[in-house]
Amino acid sequence: MADTSHGTGGLAFDKSKRAWxxxxxxxxxxxxxxxxxxxLGQLLPYMKGQSMLFDFNSGRDGTILxxxxxxxxxxxxxxxxxxxxxxxxxxxxxxxDLSSGSIVGATAMISMSFAQTELVNGNxxxxxxxxxxxxxxxxxxxxxxxxxxxxxxxxxxxxxxxYTRIPPFIATLGMMVSARGVAKxxxxxxxxxxxxxxxxxISNGNLVDGLTFGVFSExxxxxxxxxxxNPAIYFLLLAVLFHFIMKYTVYGKHTYAIGSNEDAAxxxxxxxxxxxxxxxxxxxxLAGFAAILLTSRNVTAQAGMGFVYELDAIAMAxxxxxxxxxxxxxxxxxxLGAMIxxxxxxxxxxxxxxxxYQEMVKGGIIVAAVVLDQWRQRRAAxxx
Amino acid sequence: xxxDIVLRTEDLTKHYGGVHALxxxxxxxxxxxHVAIMxxxxxxxxxxxxxxxxxxxxxxxxxxxxxxxxxxxxxxxxREAGIETVFQTLALADDLDVPDNxxxxxxxxxxxxxxxxxxxxxxxxxxxxxxxxxxxxxxIPNIRNTIRNMSGGxxxxxxxxxxxxxxxxxxxxxxxxxxxxxxxxxxVENIVRQLKEAGEPLILISHNMxxxxxxxxxxxxxxxxxxxANLDRDETDGQDVVAYIxxxxxxxxxEGAA
Numbered sequence: 330m331a332d333t334s335h336g337t338g339g340l341a342f343d344k345s346k347r348a349w350x351x352x353x354x355x356x357x358x359x360x361x362x363x364x365x366x367x368x369l370g371q372l373l374p375y376m377k378g379q380s381m382l383f384d385f386n387s388g389r390d391g392t393i394l395x396x397x398x399x400x401x402x403x404x405x406x407x408x409x410x411x412x413x414x415x416x417x418x419x420x421x422x423x424x425x426d427l428s429s430g431s432i433v434g435a436t437a438m439i440s441m442s443f444a445q446t447e448l449v450n451g452n453x454x455x456x457x458x459x460x461x462x463x464x465x466x467x468x469x470x471x472x473x474x475x476x477x478x479x480x481x482x483x484x485x486x487x488x489x490x491x492y493t494r495i496p497p498f499i500a501t502l503g504m505m506v507s508a509r510g511v512a513k514x515x516x517x518x519x520x521x522x523x524x525x526x527x528x529x530x531i532s533n534g535n536l537v538d539g540l541t542f543g544v545f546s547e548x549x550x551x552x553x554x555x556x557x558x559n560p561a562i563y564f565l566l567l568a569v570l571f572h573f574i575m576k577y578t579v580y581g582k583h584t585y586a587i588g589s590n591e592d593a594a595x596x597x598x599x600x601x602x603x604x605x606x607x608x609x610x611x612x613x614x615l616a617g618f619a620a621i622l623l624t625s626r627n628v629t630a631q632a633g634m635g636f637v638y639e640l641d642a643i644a645m646a647x648x649x650x651x652x653x654x655x656x657x658x659x660x661x662x663x664x665l666g667a668m669i670x671x672x673x674x675x676x677x678x679x680x681x682x683x684x685x686y687q688e689m690v691k692g693g694i695i696v697a698a699v700v701l702d703q704w705r706q707r708r709a710a711x712x713x
Numbered sequence: 714x715x716x717d718i719v720l721r722t723e724d725l726t727k728h729y730g731g732v733h734a735l736x737x738x739x740x741x742x743x744x745x746x747h748v749a750i751m752x753x754x755x756x757x758x759x760x761x762x763x764x765x766x767x768x769x770x771x772x773x774x775x776x777x778x779x780x781x782x783x784x785x786x787x788x789x790x791x792r793e794a795g796i797e798t799v800f801q802t803l804a805l806a807d808d809l810d811v812p813d814n815x816x817x818x819x820x821x822x823x824x825x826x827x828x829x830x831x832x833x834x835x836x837x838x839x840x841x842x843x844x845x846x847x848x849x850x851x852x853i854p855n856i857r858n859t860i861r862n863m864s865g866g867x868x869x870x871x872x873x874x875x876x877x878x879x880x881x882x883x884x885x886x887x888x889x890x891x892x893x894x895x896x897x898x899x900x901v902e903n904i905v906r907q908l909k910e911a912g913e914p915l916i917l918i919s920h921n922m923x924x925x926x927x928x929x930x931x932x933x934x935x936x937x938x939x940x941x942a943n944l945d946r947d948e949t950d951g952q953d954v955v956a957y958i959x960x961x962x963x964x965x966x967x968e969g970a971a
Contacts, residue, residue: 337846337853579820580829582809586817589806596804597818598789607829656808 351650355665366676402671407564410667413642415612417663423588423655424497428504429616433635434512436620440475441521441630444528456522468527475621483613487606512632522629532626572660588655648698717744719914725774734760736938745912749925752935767791795882811856812842845878866897885916
């Protein structure tokens with residue numbers, strides 16, 4: 330029973346025959362898309378040979394990489410990427426979450442109204458929602474309120490799906506409409522602005538500088554890579570955390586088991602209903618956290634915030650190889666899917682092309698990702 | 714009650730509304746014994762198994778496992794008591810690999826204070842899986858392959874291998890080879906023989922007369938919800954069994970039952 334062969338009964342397993350993980354394919358797709366943009370940059374005459382990701386001339390960041398653009402690529406997908414981490418788990422159970430964008434809207438309004446500052450330039454806050462008691466509250470209050478809102482909304486989704494057995498599509502569609510209603514009702518459609526400095530610093534400060542106590546504050550990695558990148562850092566940290574949870578904990582294993590064969594999971598004694606409630610609650614909480622980052626970044630909250638974020642998040646997961654049938658996909662895949670998203674958005678800006686081309690191509694890539702994945706599945710099935 | 718009785722039922726009865734699916738079943742399984750349950754469709758075989766494994770709650774009757782009277786609230790209770798069932802529908806998660814499936818719902822874990830986020834002991838589960846598969850002589854080239862990529866026979870073997878891995882006290886197989894080809898059926902039958910050698914008690918539900926005659930010690934025939942025969946494999950033959958199944962004959966001790 331050699332541990333390396335993973336075979337029994339005298340059968341050995343030829344490692345060279347093993348299909349590489351799907352994430353490798355997605356990474357190759359990411360590289361190919363970058364190469365296409367680089368090639369277009371070289372070929373299109375008006376681009377004058379500019380590169381998208383490299384910066385050979387100035388080297389002002391101490392690297393040959395165009396750090397400014399790489400930062401923007403990650404930054405612009407990080408908030409929706411955080412939502413996608415939760416949506417990935419939901420889809421792996423075989424469900425779907427259409428409510429995350431609206432949860433962002435509702436949570437943005439509610440948490441922002443607990444984050445307001447009393448005096449703006451010496452005058453009372455013109456956008457005040459509550460009386461003086463809710464002004465200049467400790468930073469933990471709006472964060473707890475935001476995470477709590479997301480948790481409650483997600484739990485309602487989960488409880489509806491697990492205990493009334495209605496399809497996730499319907500339950501989260503209901504939440505999508507209702508939560509958007511809450512967002513508009515909360516301040517009768519008015520934006521909520523002027524948060525405390527601490528709240529604004531959640532997204533806009535330099536997290537790494539704070540964490541390293543100034544020791545490395547002059548180093549390249551702090552001043553160039555992470556400066557003003559807090560949402561990206563939160564995204565990557567949460568991605569690492571949930572990668573570990575999905576791969577190495579009972580929570581992750583049961584999530585995959587439910588999406589793989591719900592009856593088998595139930596017969597094996599997994600508390601399927603409770604596991605679903607947890608997964609939807611986690612997804613809601615991640616949407617709540619995304620709302621905190623979004624309002625902090627924009628130093629304002631509006632009822633329309635997070636509009637169609639749920640579809641972008643689902644698209645990131647799907648591009649990253651998460652199967653809508655459940656049971657298959659990974660956090661790494663979703664992160665790569667988010668990167669593909671970011672590269673496409675940045676790539677079109679870099680080629681100075683209008684945003685509507687972006688959307689056309691994005692749609693095509695979503696469909697192509699699923700077609701390629703199914704083709705790969707069929708081939709794998711035929712081989713065995 | 715003697716200790717060499719693995720499972721005993723007395724007057725086990727199940728009514729679905731007005732339908733008497735199972736009526737007064739008295740049954741005994743001795744240690745190390747392999748017993749087949751035969752009968753036509755709707756004769757009560759699966760109903761009988763569902764009462765023992767706690768999938769359904771019986772209308773009437775008592776069950777003893779190793780001398781202790783048991784009342785299972787659900788299939789999990791039965792499993793924890795040591796009854797391992799290979800269902801007709803396989804109950805495997807297609808996207809998980811062999812150790813994951815064997816340990817589904819009872820994972821080996823570390824850092825249990827983390828609650829639902831307690832960490833899986835992959836190495837421990839792999840080692841136990843390999844040991845369990847070797848014991849049942851199940852041949853699988855790569856236990857880390859997902860079930861989706863395996864043949865029907867391999868899948869059935871994985872389902873059966875749960876038994877060996879968890880040292881169950883009673884194995885029940887519900888038509889384990891119904892959907893398999895010749896070679897795969899042979900593979901599964903080899904595992905059953907292996908269990909026999911290891912002295913593991915087994916209840917086998919099967920329609921396959923040759924298989925039953927090959928594998929088991931005793932044959933119980935169900936007809937219209939009642940047990941109508943209890944036959945020693947060495948004292949009967951296929952034709953005789955068929956006569957009991959179709960109702961041409963009824964066991965002496967069961968006269969008046971059906």
